[in-house]
Amino acid sequence: MTETVRTERAGARWLTVAAWRGLFRDRPIIPLLGLLGVLMVVSELVRPGIVSTQWLGAMVRGAVPLAILAGCQTLAMITGGIDLSVGAVASMSGFVVATFVSSPGGWPVGLAVALVAAILAGLVTGIGVGVFRVHPLIMTLGMSFVVLGLANVWQLVKVQAGGGVPPELRWLGSASVAEIVPYSLLVFVPVAVLILLILRRTGYGRLLYAIGDNPIAARLSGARAWQVLITLYVLSAVLAAIAGFVLTGLTNVASVTLADSAVLPSVAAAVIGGTSIMGGRGGYGGTMVGALILTVISSLLSSLGYPEAVRQVLFGAIIVAVAAAYTRVTAEA
């Protein structure tokens, strides 16, 4: 008797709780988009007239660098890692470009130098994580110290030469078509398509998930993790450099610590987007929405005159709540 009662109740629950669980677990982007919509409605309610095409353009423009950095975290977290060096690499890249403005060759040379430096940093990180099996947290943390120090040295070397954010970067980072569609999408759309394609349609993407989900199974199937990881951290460093270029243009500031404050939000955006820090689960679609959500919340709070402090507290609370919700719905039944 009790058996049948229990199954009946379970059947009824399936329609409600389990269905929601399934939605969160399999298509987190739908509730996230819902949350984004709610935030926009709230913005409009508390500040009538604020939501416009210009506002949307500004939100996207503000979210682009964060979304690219969060892309680095998404890729790394899918393998069970994390990349704390994106901030230092991004700042260094933007800064290096700025120091080349008045040199012969101008900013394109700076762009090339910055990319090469980023690739080198990513290569060392990848070798450390993939070959020497240093914990990614430690490896990328150490690498961020190394990059920051070297960037500082570069700053002292170049301080006489002078420099500044090249107008081309400013245009890329902060200008928009008809004040609405930001030019930074010229960079972001290819980057986003690349990440999405890698994760969904390539053997390499499959291996990222495989290594994060179960390194032993990946190994037993013949995958060599070091190859995957070195490629991953090089890719992540290149993406971080691109984010650095855009961010430098957006803020019109070239500083060796410019992107430091974006590191933790980039992890937050990926976590909110449904990527698990334990690896094997997540994707870039959710991360992009996550970056937008964080940007909208920031803007909403600042438009209400709340201090930076409230934003931070709210960010933290949201991350814990969302991560706890994901943990709950993805736990094995």
Next chain:
Amino acid sequence: MTLAATDLLLEATGVSKTYGAVVALKAASLAVRPGEVHALMGANGAGKSTLVKILTGAVRPDSGTIAVRGRPRIVHSPGEARRGGLVSVYQEPALIPDLDIRSNLRLTETPIEPFRHWLRELGVDDLDLLSTARHVPLASLRIIDLARALAIEPDVLMLDEMTAALPANLTERVLEVIGRLRGGDRSVIFISHRLIEIGAVCDRATVLREGETVGVVDVDEGSEERIVELMLGDIVKGLPGRDGRRATGGARATAAKPRLTARNLASGTKLQDVSFDLAPGEVLGVVALEGQGQDELFDVLAGSERASSGELLVDGSPVSFHHPADAIRAGLVFVAADRAEALLMQRSVRENIALPYTARIRSWGPIDLRGEGRTVDAAVATLQIDARAGREVRRLSGGNQQKVTIARWVAGGVKTLLCFDPTRGIDIRTKQQIYVLLRELAEAGAAVLLYTSDLKEIPLVCDRAIVIFGGRVVSEIDAASADETALLRAAYNLRSDALMPEDVAAEAVAGAVGAEVAGPLPDESPASGQPASER
């Protein structure tokens, strides 16, 4: 009924436990009288360890009641069980590796003097309490764990494979100490694969099979046969086509040139010396008790570990594997028993099956989704995988999960399949499908090496079988004509001649038990190497 209940020190009834799709215990019961040493028997995966974990509060049962001295008791944690007088010594010693022994004793609030006393009783007089547990050999750790449990004088002491990994002399002391506990007001629950030890120290035995208690036996002369019978269950029931299915197999296999040849393989401490030939079209069985070196053998063959000595030939040419990828390239593919080790639990059936095809660096590029879909669909159809919940493999049943691990290799055509206990913990229908599949693969020319803990599979699936004991091949059996009792006896290495009439066999077991009680242990433990009876 109530009177009888109060007579018992510990009583568990109707205990069940499922892990996801895997049923570990269905309806287990256990009744232990004061002062007895009670054996808990069952084949691998029968649910012994789960029952012990439930009794000590390490795992919560889904249903069932547990009563201590007639009073119902719900235990929430090992700490609570310990205070309530229920203590277990697990297969892996519960000592903190980074703490020294003295700190480990303080952690469990164990009095030092009784601990030393029991340590001496167990034959270890010179233990340095300040040595870090990590640096103490496993055998000593198990003795320390046992002494620690004895020191707090528990009502019920549970010993899970206590004598495994112990050298013969320590095994003897342990059995002696356990035997002396009989007749008091405390009890011991004793889990062991070694029938001889059961006969030597136990009063009664409860037998589990597939998560159910199937019988309680008074241990005396001749009860081993009954226990073995209960453990194996009704062998023939539900298994189709036992007779005449495979008349050609053996003969054809031996005629062909071997696909895989192992010569004197050794690795680590457990794998000592294993040689065999595996021909195309043949299923070669590996019969072994737990921990006889079969794990290491498969690790070496699959490229996970390197052999410390010996030679491996594929199609007649020597090979050396540094990575599983090398083994795969040589056509040796591995199906692991532990599905948690083989599957990407959070990924889809499709990704799991396609995994080996994206592993190589040259297949990192775009995936041919349509081609992959065809391959995967074909594999799913071949293995009859129910992929309705295929979005995440962890939501499949255990049987379907196991099929996915096999489908991964079958999808691309298989030359040499290494199966390590592929049917552990899965339902009978799936088991049959896997048997049929293995046979079909062999008919199609694949070479299959099959280790199974379920001995009745050997005559069903295999052409020949090798028996590994103590890291060495001790005998080879023509599988088709071997019966289960004989195989079990061979696995226990009771007598090299696996095929003997029932009555003679029973005598042999009884004789061995008698000899054990009278004097030193026979060559039973893995540490003692190759038994003399084999020569």
Next chain:
Amino acid sequence: MTATAGTVETAGAQPTEALARWARRNAWSLGLLAFFAALLVFTKFIQPSYGVTGVQGLAISVLPLALAAVAQAIVVISGGIDLSIGSMMALTNVVAASLMLGRSDEFAVVVVVGVLLLGLVLGAVNGALVVLTRVPDIVVTLAMSFVWAGCALLVLKTPGGGSAQWLKDLVLGPLGNEWIPKAAIVLVLIVGLIWWAVRRSRFGLSLYAIGSNQLAAFRSGVSVGRAKVFAYALTGLFAAFAGLSLTASTGIGNPLSGSYTLQSVAAVVLGGVSLAGGRGGAFGPIVAVLILALLRTDMTFLNLNPNLATSAQGIILIGVVMVGTLFQIRRGRP
């Protein structure tokens, strides 16, 4: 039973052997100490004027980070990690500074006790969230680092507040001999008393136990969840000590904490605490902090670009972990 003696590798304890074992077990810390001593000699060699002021400056400048490193060490030993230490320091720092500004010395005592309790509570909240939500430590503490930093900004928008004079006097200047900085005494007292007491207790053992092998700890009767919350609370307490030391040494409260969190992780790893948990102590990380600070000083003496010190710290961190991992890999294969 002679065979038994052969199979069980044990031997009676002798004083010399006990000493040798102690040295072996603390080899990494002792090595760090020797390196630190060598570095001091080297500093004196390249900068003969390095003396009392240098030592005093070193002690006062490393005090907050040393306490933060101990805080991180505790939670890492228990198998977790706390990325909110810097934020907890900032919060306790500004709470203390804003409450003490212009108040009496007696009231300051109440503030100090209250702030220490606040640290315990902050840490316990971190720990409870880790245990209850089952979200990985790294994510929870990362998120809480936002929360605590935001709270710090709510308390004090810009650097300000003040410190009771006695609190400043507690850490500034020498005690008795001019070579003995008060800051060092304070550090030794705080860490010595609390960490020593914890380590000797059964609760301290359970910290090592859950970090070393959670299953074995559970089976040994340790309440894993409770031990974890306790570890985080203790970390919060030491973060509060670190925050107070900032108040005392700078005389004000600053809501922007600087990079104490990541530096504490670096110090813990350099100090021989295994990130996998269960191994290490408080001494190694403190010496590591001293070495890193002195290296930075030496670089200025050598007229090297002091920014290279940041890179050097990163390279040392990576190098040490790489070598350590290599050893582990080799040891894992008999």
